[in-house]
Amino acid sequence: MDPRRKAAHEVIQMLNESGYEAYLVGGCVRDLLLDRIPNDYDIATSATPTEVQKLFSRSFATGIEHGTVTVLWDQEIVEVTTFRTEGFYEDHRRPSGVQFVRSLRDDLQRRDFTINAMAMDLDGNLYDYFDGHADLESGIIRAVGTAKERFQEDALRMIRAARFSAQFSFSIDPLTQEAMVCCKQDVKYLSVERIMTEMDKILGSPTPHMGFQVLLQTELFHHMPPFTGWQWDQERVGERLTHIPSNCQRAGKWVWFLLAFSTTADSVESRTRECKSSKKDSQLFQSIMEIQAEWTEVKEPDEKWMKPILLRYGWEPVVESYCIQQALYNETGCKWEQLRDWWEEMPVRKVTDLSIQGNELISVVGKKPGPWVKGTLSELCQSVALGEIPNQKEILLKVGGQIATKYS
Ligand code: ATP
Ligand code: MG
Structure with a gap:
């Protein structure tokens, strides 16, 4: 059994043995009925937050105003929430307060959809007051x-x-x-x-x-x-969004989403900032956008074009761009197997795969460290990746010395 589910069961058992009602509720019941692995196992109980905290020594109140106590059980974290109803909603967002109740039905009634409003006890009995199971099946x-x-x-x-x-x-x-x-x-x-x-x-x-x-x-x-x-043309954006490709990973789907609004690589940062994306995601979207824009220009990418792109951006953004290209134009100009072979046959994929390091280059060239080191290594990396020179120390140092003279 999933260790998180086992932990949730043991917490329910403990509550039951102390005379309280306790059930799995919400999304996890829905997912178990759908044979999916739940994201998290939530427990609802008739015990008040204080009663829950008394019962479990390793517990802390995480959302006491919502009646949630987090219990540490084995290595797992289990959220236990007291049956509750919600008060007034003043601003279409949050209830002004909650009332703790002793009835499971009242707790289920405050939930959003029938498929999310079911509970299950330790014996697997379903508590389904709003026909959620039937809706799940249909x-x-x-x-x-x-x-x-x-x-x-x-x-x-x-x-x-x-x-x-x-x-x-x-x-x-x-x-x-x-x-x-x-x-x-x-x-x-x-x-x-x-x-x-x-x-x-x-x-x-x-x-x-x-x-x-x-x-x-x-x-x-x-x-x-x-x-x-955002300025958007309803028809075009609607058309693009409802044809969003299914093979892209999440990052690729975000890029498709941004493309639907005619976002370009220059404006991706401001748009993703408005969407509160993380810096890491934003950079990934930006890379995919840049590749996508160049890909559209070359139409039929060959090895000489693709390998430097693979080196510069890595595998993930290139694959995402491939999926987007396929979905946008119904062709990519190169076969998937070909792309994979190009990636696999490159003897190096990043500067750290080279058989020399920056300090060796510095001592052979005899110049003060500076931006030339990074520039030279990346040119060497590209030459090795393209099969122009072998990944051998002496050769790299010799060719590196020649490249370094270009940098003032
Ligand atoms: P996920 O698989 O993403 O975790 P979930 O259905 O479990 O989906 P959660 O946000 O974890 O969603 O919420 C857990 C449960 O709390 C829901 O299944 C639902 O019963 C209830 N719930 C969550 N958000 C709301 C809401 N805005 N209004 C009413 N009930 C909600
Ligand atoms: Mg959930």
Whole structure:
């Protein structure tokens, strides 16, 4: 058994033995019924946060205002949340407060969709008050209760609906979809960070086009920050997003997304900053964009063009560009096997694969260290990779000496 599931079961058992109700709830129950490996195992219990903390010595209150206590069990982290209902929603985002309750049903009722509103006990019995299991089997995302009210409480739920549609290839129940159209403008109150967490999941899902179809059909997308501030041609962007390729990894899908808005390599940094991407992701997107732009120009890349690109950017961004090229133009100008062979046959792939190091070059050339060292090594790396010279110390030092004279 998954060690996280085992830990969750033992925590539930401990709560049960102390006289409290405790269940697996939410996403993990849905995923177990779908035969998928859950992201996390959440537990809901009738015990109050103080009671939970008393019972587990290795525990700390992580979201006490939401009733969540984090329990350390073996090497695992298990989140235990007290049954609760939510108070007023004042700003379409967060409840003003929560009330702890002793009933499982009340706790499940506050959850967003029927497929996420089921609980399971230690014996595998399902607690399914809103027909979530039937919806799971028919592939339907349906709000718990009155959809419009639920979306007015928390607008993020509408974007989550699109996300679950992308992740599971499910459709949205017509009444739920109608409510999304009705409440679409409320997404403007959401923070970019919360929206991006969902966007990231849509872009990393097996069927991102389904998620975008939902966002575009309901016009939620037209009101989502930060995209409302981007100039975009609805028809073209819609067309591109609903044809998002399925072979790209997440980074490639982000680039496809940016390309849909006619983003170029120069503007990728400002756009990704608006989307709160990490620096690392932003650089990866930038590399893919740069390769993609050059690839489009050369059309039929040969070894002499591709190997330096592979050296400069590495394998991952090139593969992503390949997928994007294929999806955009239906051809890449070179076969996949050919690309892989070029990568595999290169005797070196980075400067540190060379048989000499910078200090050896410096002592042979007899010049003060400076930018010339990096420049010379990278030229040598390219020559070795292209098979022009062998990766042998004496030869590298000799050729390196000649190259170094170019640098003042
Ligand atoms: P994932 O696979 O991404 O973890 P998940 O369904 O588990 O998906 P979480 O964000 O981990 O999503 O939330 C856990 C559970 O909490 C959900 O299954 C749902 O029951 C409930 N939930 C989460 N966010 C909301 C929300 N905005 N409104 C109502 N219920 C929510
Ligand atoms: Mg989860």
